[in-house]
Amino acid sequence: MKRKIRQERESEIIEGFYQLAKEVGLENASIAKIGKHLDMPPSLIMHYFPSKDLLIQDLIRYILENYQLIYEPIIEHINVAGVLDVHALVERLFSREWNLLFDDGVFYSCYAMIFRDSSVRGAYKELHLALRKTLEDILNQDVDQAQKNTRQLAEQIFVVVEGAYYYLAMIDDEREYQEKLNFFKKQVLDLLESEVDADMRK
Amino acid sequence: MKRKIRQERESEIIEGFYQLAKEVGLENASIAKIGKHLDMPPSLIMHYFPSKDLLIQDLIRYILENYQLIYEPIIEHINVAGVLDVHALVERLFSREWNLLFDDGVFYSCYAMIFRDSSVRGAYKELHLALRKTLEDILNQDVDQAQKNTRQLAEQIFVVVEGAYYYLAMIDDEREYQEKLNFFKKQVLDLLESEVDADMRK
DNA sequence: TTATATTGAATGAATATTCAATAAATATTT
């Protein structure tokens, strides 16, 4: 049972790191501060993560795992109802719960690392490919959508979703936020409800 | 002429800061390192920028100013030809020259600050509004586009552009990059070439 | 002569990391 303590401590540290980074920013989340935050000597953190690089690597893994959870209710619904609820999908893609699953500030701080660290870049790319692939699979389970080029459709949708999140983060005013949000939702809905034309076909 | 020295030194420092941040990452660009990079004592940097916060603020201003330059050739062309070259616009929006105007790594590192610094958030929002507004103005100068709801169109286009840049940064392979790039260009082109329908009208 | 520019040395606080010592859990031998 020696493995258990290690695993528990490791995820305790990663979660504490993430929570602290959320509060003070990734660049200000030092090992000493993580220790204080968790009431744990810094040397113990170093025991489990011999360098800060490893800590950051695992933080990124942790964030990207959380990111995936967005689909759960959609997949559940399609399994029960047998048909895709397009509106529910759009709602979920733009749900604020997604914002609860992970913090945008930490997420973009880590994202900024892709420009100088190829392993971070690889991890991020893998995540985004997986997000697209899962959406494609979901679309393929629906009679109407399956007629279209679902891979392309999934890509088009995600470009809008990602562009939207990027932009929405700048908006303070709640009314304006809702306005823009509805606008983006409609943009995705238009993609989903488009007819099957020549270059949409599989 | 005392003003001149100050101005010159200030922009020398900001540019040096930017260049260094490009190389080693924003979080690693310390005042001492900027000094070494510019062959200048750190105390001189502190003389012109009494705190690092001010330095970062000006760096952001500097980056955002560069960002605007993207439109120059488009505006020039429309002033000469009197009509908008849609394809040239799309090419420019996705031109790699944009990547030369500023560094994505530094840009996103600064962007990540919007989540904890409202003045950075404000500056970024202002930039993005300006980018949309300029595009709207450009569209309004064209006979065909002016019939549409150009504000909405500009927003739709930028969501795709921003989502695209976000995604493209993860791609290493040149072939794959070009493929995706063409895909994104087409997505924008479809928006620009769409007919004027009910909710597209002004 | 007065304001600004520039220098180099010094500050204390914070940084990641190391180390030796102890405590606790697990494995091995009686």
Add this chain to the structure above:
DNA sequence: AAATATTTATTGAATATTCATTCAATATAA
């Protein structure tokens, strides 16, 4: 099952380095 040996977990103190910032002194320009 008890006793011993051996890994692992945990602690606190210490390391050298880097950090932003301050200061007094000097040089240069207005």
